[in-house]
Amino acid sequence: MPPKSANSPPIYDRHVPVMLPEVLSALAPQLGGIFIDGTFGAGGYTQAILESPQAQVIAIDRDPTAIAAGQVLVESSAGRLRLVQGTFSTLQDVARDLGLEKVRGVVLDIGVSSMQLDEADRGFSFQKDGPLDMRMSKDGPSAKDYVNALAAEDLANIIFVLGDEPRSRAIARAIVKARTEAPLLTTFDLVRAVERATGKQRATDRTHPATKTFQALRIHVNAELEELAEALGAAEEILEEGGRLVVVTFHSLEDRIVKRFFQLRSGKAPQASRHMPLLEAQNAPGFTQVERGAVAASEAEARTNPRARSAKLRFGIRTSAPPVKLDGAALGVARLGRH
Missing domain, CATH: 3.40.50.150 (Vaccinia Virus protein VP39)
Known part of the structure; x- marks a missing residue:
């Protein structure tokens, strides 16, 4: 430095x-x-x-x-x-x-x-509860818009290609199921939806099961x-x-x-x-x-x-x-x- x-x-x-x-x-x-x-x-x-x-x-x-x-x-x-x-x-x-x-x-x-990860209201981190946003520029469609509107197949493709997540189809189905019960509005709403397919993080897991899904959605939201x-x-x-x-x-x-x-x-x-x-x-x-x-x-x-x-x-x-x-x-x- x-x-x-x-x-x-x-x-x-x-x-x-x-x-x-x-x-x-x-x-x-x-x-x-x-x-x-x-x-x-x-x-x-x-x-x-x-x-x-x-x-x-x-x-x-x-x-x-x-x-x-x-x-x-x-x-x-x-x-x-x-x-x-x-x-x-x-x-x-x-x-x-x-x-x-x-x-x-x-x-x-x-x-x-x-800085963006540290700010809960930006919605980038699965570790902090905040609005499901993820937009770097604060304009255009947000992660909330995508997870509540895209078909399961489209969600699965995004999560698989951009997140390298092998459980993408199960996670996409779980997201669609969860949003039929209530819209996914916060980061923790999305975490809970992902955990329906993956289970919660175990002591032996090196990364949180929602890590790749959040990565994929962030990359997609911001192109x-x-x-x-x-x-x-x-x-x-x-x-x-x-x-x-x-x-x-x-x-x-x-x-x-x-x-x-x-x-x-x-x-x-x-x-x-x-x-x-x-x-x-x-x-x-x-x-x-x-x-x-x-x-x-x-x-x-x-x-x-x-x-x-x-x-x-x-x-x-x-x-x-x-x-x-x-x-x-x-x-x-x-x-x-x-x-």
Whole structure:
């Protein structure tokens, strides 16, 4: 963790940014330039980037609570930070709306923030009773809307594909059964519905039986995988030659998308698929990769920060090749109905 300057607000007191030394090493903000932090959250990465005096940051977050909390950092940044509410899939548009054609680096920390999990009224956690919401942006359909309206088959597909939950069909049936008795309005309502199919957590269980269902619904509510696929393409568009794209993921669904993107755009895709034939010769690689695989958190960090245990970092350096638009199917994003 970099030292705080005398004017720095206590952002780090609220949130420990995962793999910060590795992120800074990959992003190289000490070289100066304009960087996009597409997942501002509590501002950990942004503040660390701003410790390099030649660096400027455009930070994006879809959560209005994070935008409001980040204003203290904006005020202390001497004009080097611009904070924008929006989705990271639109980071290219955000930059160009600010008059920028290219930026030096993009960093993305994928997934729900610890602040959101800690707030019961956001509805992300099965451990806290609150409204069944899960919306990062606080608008659009909520988890409550989906669990009370979707057919059992649609719920099962979401829970299986996005949660990797082998009991998805039984859980979906239990949710539909429970909502016929009373609408599911709170997180604990959903937990109890899931427990109808799984039973309650036993002393030998490493994770709560509702963990994967909550994960799946959160990803679906916020279209997280579709957002990630769009953000990777937007980053390729806005990065200058030599610019760096750094992505930290926390579970295999996200990591597979990022891995596939870098394989395809660094000319290392292992084989063609029906969705994406092998890149043609004229589609020159858009990135080079220094690290052949994912970088994991250090053992020391994994011991002290549980969130870091599953974290993986992948990064690439932008070449001079024209960008290539890849759709979600090419990156392995499943097409699940959004009713």
